[in-house]
Amino acid sequence: MTTLYGIGVGPGEAELLTVKAARLLERVPVVAYPAPLRGDGMARTIAGPFIPAGKIEIAIRMGFTADRAGADEAYDQGAAAIAGHLEAGRDVAVLCEGDPLLFGSFIYLLQRLSGRFAIEVVPGVASPLAAAAAAQLPLAAWDEAVALIPATKSEADLERLLEVADRAVVMKAGPHLDKLRRVLGRLGRNATLVERVGFSDQRMLPLAEAGAAGYFSLVLVHGKGKL
């Protein structure tokens, strides 16, 4: 039976693909991925070493500043192209940076294609896990709860979440560092910034010492205890 695979390719380091992802990418005839208006995009770049030449490729292109309507249109077109291949009997793998279901574009393709085709989601190493590994900081220990929070949350929502969670990772934090610093200052919490985790230009330092940072930056909010 033709199958649509949503494949997490991990946070940046090629070797953090799973054995399963590598095996499937060897086999499927069609590979789709989100991409900027020009170029390959992060997911295709990360998985590159595992994609043999000669695949049919579908780049689902959207501008960096796409609003929800613009993104919806791109996903509609991408889903239609993917459906065409599935209907023609060709398995399709959709590459997703990190994990497909944690802020992954695969969520929006799943929404459009679920129920029509056999679908398998192959989970991947999400970037908060890789950032914690790089910093050698626990994400959650013993009876702690950790919140994974997009930095686009309002200042009030951020504060409510950070008040109740023992630890947190704030994602895509680059454009929101000032808001985040105000909240963490009020709550008296320390944090570590990790920029472009897993890439050769990865940068890691205490949030308090970081000036500006790029879009793909994560902030690890430390626990209240000693660990």
Next chain:
Amino acid sequence: MTTLYGIGVGPGEAELLTVKAARLLERVPVVAYPAPLRGDGMARTIAGPFIPAGKIEIAIRMGFTADRAGADEAYDQGAAAIAGHLEAGRDVAVLCEGDPLLFGSFIYLLQRLSGRFAIEVVPGVASPLAAAAAAQLPLAAWDEAVALIPATKSEADLERLLEVADRAVVMKAGPHLDKLRRVLGRLGRNATLVERVGFSDQRMLPLAEAGAAGYFSLVLVHGKGKL
């Protein structure tokens, strides 16, 4: 330089090890892992297909009902055995179910060995990601926050966390289903139970229809929106 590796082996399916984990396990002479009083334990079982014969193995054994003091003693002994091998020039890989820093026993070894040896943490596919993949439910979409919560939290803490997080995964939920059902009932939230994700006897059903469930069960708390 001798190195201690903390290696996430993923949630249960052998192929969800990363390519990096598989490569390191081929190479290191010593493999350590948490284990029950008898038998191999989950991490060793999951990674088994990737561990060649002839490795030196260290089982860090503790009873299923070990309290914090009992666990501390087991980690002290495990850390001492690991340190002995590192001092003798042998790299050691510690196997961790899921990810090493998300409720992973590696956190307690890192605490004991950090600063004394070169350490590298290799992140792995955490079980909440695998459970979401199995259920084909988003963990977090667009501007949502997701909380990963150990089911041992008090009923009041669980409720506070579930009130502010858009979605949540409650881990090791088996013994705490009644408490969780009360909280979710009060908040009017739906949820899916996933038991032993990735193993051949995996079970998945709406929490409302689940009777009892084993220790290694996760509860995916659905979002408030339409996705």
